[in-house]
Amino acid sequence: MPVNLSAPQANSLLPVKGVQLGFAEANIRKQNRKDLLVIKLSEGTRVAGVFTKNQFCAAPVTLSKDHLASGNEIRALVVNTGNANAGTGEPGMQHAKQTCVALADLLGAKSASQILPFSTGVILESLPVDRVIAGLPACIENLKEDNWLNAAEAIMTTDIVAKGYSKRISLEGKTITITGISKGSGMIHPNMATMLGYIATDAAISQLALEQLIDYAVNRSFNCITVDGDTSTNDSLILMATGQSGIAEIQADTADYLALRDAMTEVATLLAQAIVRDGEGATKFMTVQVEAGRDLEECRKVAYAISHSPLIKTAFFASDPNLGRILAAIGYAGVDSLDVNAMQLYLGDVLVAENGGRAQAYQEEQGAAVMKEPEILVRVVLNRGEASATVWTCDFSYDYVKINADYRS
Amino acid sequence: MPVNLSAPQANSLLPVKGVQLGFAEANIRKQNRKDLLVIKLSEGTRVAGVFTKNQFCAAPVTLSKDHLASGNEIRALVVNTGNANAGTGEPGMQHAKQTCVALADLLGAKSASQILPFSTGVILESLPVDRVIAGLPACIENLKEDNWLNAAEAIMTTDIVAKGYSKRISLEGKTITITGISKGSGMIHPNMATMLGYIATDAAISQLALEQLIDYAVNRSFNCITVDGDTSTNDSLILMATGQSGIAEIQADTADYLALRDAMTEVATLLAQAIVRDGEGATKFMTVQVEAGRDLEECRKVAYAISHSPLIKTAFFASDPNLGRILAAIGYAGVDSLDVNAMQLYLGDVLVAENGGRAQAYQEEQGAAVMKEPEILVRVVLNRGEASATVWTCDFSYDYVKINADYRS
Numbered sequence: 001m002p003v004n005l006s007a008p009q010a011n012s013l014l015p016v017k018g019v020q021l022g023f024a025e026a027n028i029r030k031q032n033r034k035d036l037l038v039i040k041l042s043e044g045t046r047v048a049g050v051f052t053k054n055q056f057c058a059a060p061v062t063l064s065k066d067h068l069a070s071g072n073e074i075r076a077l078v079v080n081t082g083n084a085n086a087g088t089g090e091p092g093m094q095h096a097k098q099t100c101v102a103l104a105d106l107l108g109a110k111s112a113s114q115i116l117p118f119s120t121g122v123i124l125e126s127l128p129v130d131r132v133i134a135g136l137p138a139c140i141e142n143l144k145e146d147n148w149l150n151a152a153e154a155i156m157t158t159d160i161v162a163k164g165y166s167k168r169i170s171l172e173g174k175t176i177t178i179t180g181i182s183k184g185s186g187m188i189h190p191n192m193a194t195m196l197g198y199i200a201t202d203a204a205i206s207q208l209a210l211e212q213l214i215d216y217a218v219n220r221s222f223n224c225i226t227v228d229g230d231t232s233t234n235d236s237l238i239l240m241a242t243g244q245s246g247i248a249e250i251q252a253d254t255a256d257y258l259a260l261r262d263a264m265t266e267v268a269t270l271l272a273q274a275i276v277r278d279g280e281g282a283t284k285f286m287t288v289q290v291e292a293g294r295d296l297e298e299c300r301k302v303a304y305a306i307s308h309s310p311l312i313k314t315a316f317f318a319s320d321p322n323l324g325r326i327l328a329a330i331g332y333a334g335v336d337s338l339d340v341n342a343m344q345l346y347l348g349d350v351l352v353a354e355n356g357g358r359a360q361a362y363q364e365e366q367g368a369a370v371m372k373e374p375e376i377l378v379r380v381v382l383n384r385g386e387a388s389a390t391v392w393t394c395d396f397s398y399d400y401v402k403i404n405a406d407y408r409s
Numbered sequence: 410m411p412v413n414l415s416a417p418q419a420n421s422l423l424p425v426k427g428v429q430l431g432f433a434e435a436n437i438r439k440q441n442r443k444d445l446l447v448i449k450l451s452e453g454t455r456v457a458g459v460f461t462k463n464q465f466c467a468a469p470v471t472l473s474k475d476h477l478a479s480g481n482e483i484r485a486l487v488v489n490t491g492n493a494n495a496g497t498g499e500p501g502m503q504h505a506k507q508t509c510v511a512l513a514d515l516l517g518a519k520s521a522s523q524i525l526p527f528s529t530g531v532i533l534e535s536l537p538v539d540r541v542i543a544g545l546p547a548c549i550e551n552l553k554e555d556n557w558l559n560a561a562e563a564i565m566t567t568d569i570v571a572k573g574y575s576k577r578i579s580l581e582g583k584t585i586t587i588t589g590i591s592k593g594s595g596m597i598h599p600n601m602a603t604m605l606g607y608i609a610t611d612a613a614i615s616q617l618a619l620e621q622l623i624d625y626a627v628n629r630s631f632n633c634i635t636v637d638g639d640t641s642t643n644d645s646l647i648l649m650a651t652g653q654s655g656i657a658e659i660q661a662d663t664a665d666y667l668a669l670r671d672a673m674t675e676v677a678t679l680l681a682q683a684i685v686r687d688g689e690g691a692t693k694f695m696t697v698q699v700e701a702g703r704d705l706e707e708c709r710k711v712a713y714a715i716s717h718s719p720l721i722k723t724a725f726f727a728s729d730p731n732l733g734r735i736l737a738a739i740g741y742a743g744v745d746s747l748d749v750n751a752m753q754l755y756l757g758d759v760l761v762a763e764n765g766g767r768a769q770a771y772q773e774e775q776g777a778a779v780m781k782e783p784e785i786l787v788r789v790v791l792n793r794g795e796a797s798a799t800v801w802t803c804d805f806s807y808d809y810v811k812i813n814a815d816y817r818s
Binding site for chain 2: 053054055056057086087088089092122123124232233310314317323324327328330331332335338340341353355356357358396397398401402
């Protein structure tokens with residue numbers, strides 16, 4: 001069961017002026033489930049994206065990157081579940097293009113490059129593009145601004161709960177709304193390996209500032225989560241700013257920019273953490289915080305070494321304060337000339353290791369008490385600089401093996 | 410159960426002239442088990458070692474490196490199980506030194522720096538050095554050349570079977586014997602995280618050539634195995650050459666050197682593979698072979714990405730030829746400008762993927778047949794160079810989680 005996570009309440013996902021969402025049951029892989037989503041954007045909407053670095057990336061990822069790079073105004077996004085259109089070679093690229101052409105026609109857009117396509121589901125199987133295209137008119141028929149919860153449900157694959165958050169801030173006396181949805185169930189799935197995130201706002205922001213904002217936000221949210229270290233072929237995060245709130249266009253590095261940036265980063269962070277909380281088999285949500293390192297890179301190395309270690313993840317599942325495993329991971333993280341005697345390790349507020357070994361005052365019961373909680377903070381203080389990094393992850397349970405060994409889509 | 414691995418037959422581990430082994434039940438952690446080993450070396454023996462790069466390395470690792478670097482002739486090794494003497498700070502270093510001093514005294518060696526100490530077992534607990542030292546006389550009493558199987562048993566921790574191999578070659582009309590033992594049970598254990606290997610020969614070889622040989626051998630054996638990617642605090646491999654066979658001292662890059670090098674590498678490889686075969690919960694032994702890469706580094710990156718992926722390891726456990734997971738791992742391995750359309754993926758002899766997707770002639774039953782075998786070859790042909798790399802690993806089963814979640818030493 002997801003760790004401290006439930007689906008958004010009805011009406012908790014606030015409409016964003018200029019963003020309409022429509023869904024359909026297109027029978028792409030299974031019957032009787034929402035599996036196709038169109039997000040239509042009002043004229044003048046700015047869009048920015050960040051995509052998987054996996055070199056086996058899916059056809060729609062390649063095409064979405066090309067369409068964003070074309071500089072043409074993006075008018076709509078289309079997302080199908082049930083099939084990732086990855087490992088599908090040139091035919092897969094044709095299918096993604098056909099989908100864009102069909103949606104551009106239906107919406108009266110000038111060019112197929114004004115559509116961003118996304119797919120998630122099984123890899124290495126041909127996209128049933130006819131069913132995707134056949135489902136588009138139904139999506140367009142039910143387009144409306146108050147459809148975010150349906151949209152969150154339409155992009156789910158093996159997720160247990162739908163994921164969405166809204167936030168409002170005030171800028172120049174006007175209310176700005178931010179709403180986002182995400183999918184991915186943490187333990188990145190067999191052939192269902194995708195994290196997707198879509199976040200929209202009615203603020204007006206320059207393209208330059210939006211691109212700066214997405215880098216900032218993704219580095220503090222989607223790039224800080226890990227379940228099993230596997231990077232998918234289809235991971236994508238998209239920011240959309242419609243400008244329909246009526247405020248003046250926000251430029252980079254202004255006070256308004258910082259306010260919007262922080263609010264959007266907060267929504268992105270909650271969406272990213274929701275993916276970890278919904279990790280299959282997950283029973284614990286861990287925050288691994290590495291402080292006082294020389295630079296961000298070494299802090300991230302230590303945080304990821306801890307977060308990826310199957311030995312540590314199984315110990316968390318067992319609520320076992322197994323310090324040796326954590327110290328060993330710090331030791332092999334690859335930090336240059338690390339003085340292991342200078343660092344401290346905390347579980348929650350409890351100092352558990354210092355001077356290269358167990359802290360003198362530490363009692364095993366203290367560590368065990370922290371480990372029993374569903375949310376656990378692991379803090380490593382390197383004491384050699386000013387940098388810090390945080391990674392969120394979950395534990396590693398029987399169910400992880402069960403799901404990934406038994407399940408074959 | 411270990412995959413195609415059983416303990417050495419009695420008399421299959423051949424004595425090496427100049428190497429005497431003695432063991433004891435020293436009650437270091439548990440009663441009634443061999444937990445202390447002394448390996449005594451004849452005068453003139455050359456010794457070389459390779460040690461863990463984990464910065465949280467154990468006190469005996471630091472001390473063994475110092476003693477080897479001193480240039481003093483090594484007269485004996487001492488190995489205890491039950492306690493790793495790691496994460497024990499300055500007192501741990503004192504304990505390791507006391508052990509060396511005691512054994513040097515008993516053997517009449519001039520200096521404690523002629524002893525190499527090794528420990529394996531729980532981390533973060535104080536070494537019961539009194540019991541170690543008290544056990545040394547018993548080890549010395551039963552020192553003999555024909556004690557290799559006892560020695561292999563004395564260094565076991567959670568290993569299911571003892572690990573040892575011998576090989577004979579002929580050089581200059583004389584018989585050269587190589588015998589080695591190793592420990593480690595693949596799934597690198599909670600607080601029992603150590604791989605140890607000791608290989609001896611009666612060949613005579615220069616120090617320079619021996620150090621060249623150990624680098625060659627370790628890069629093709631112990632550095633090519635992985636179970637869960639965790640690197641221990643105590644990993645060590647030691648080569649010993651007594652010169653008692655009566656052959657002339659072998660110099661680097663001669664024909665005799667190459668013959669000895671290849672034979673010792675073969676023994677090291679079998680010992681390293683035995684650790685993977687004894688991986689707890691392991692049901693499959695996988696050889697991941699990456700060919701036709703630009704350089705060794707990128708081949709190893711791909712091989713390790715495949716070998717470390719929990720998604721792939723659980724699929725092997727399930728005998729599921731889940732190609733998407735393997736292709737995704739190749740895609741995120743970090744190979745510079747990889748052309749995914751140019752590479753091929755084979756399971757055993759079966760071509761399963763090419764041109765960026767499933768191979769046209771491939772039938773799922775073919776892949777499933779390969780995956781059912783206990784020994785599986787995964788071959789990736791990158792088609793962009795001449796380099797290659799091999800990694801051996803095992804699958805990831807319910808028992809891995811069970812052992813690592815339930816067990817706390």
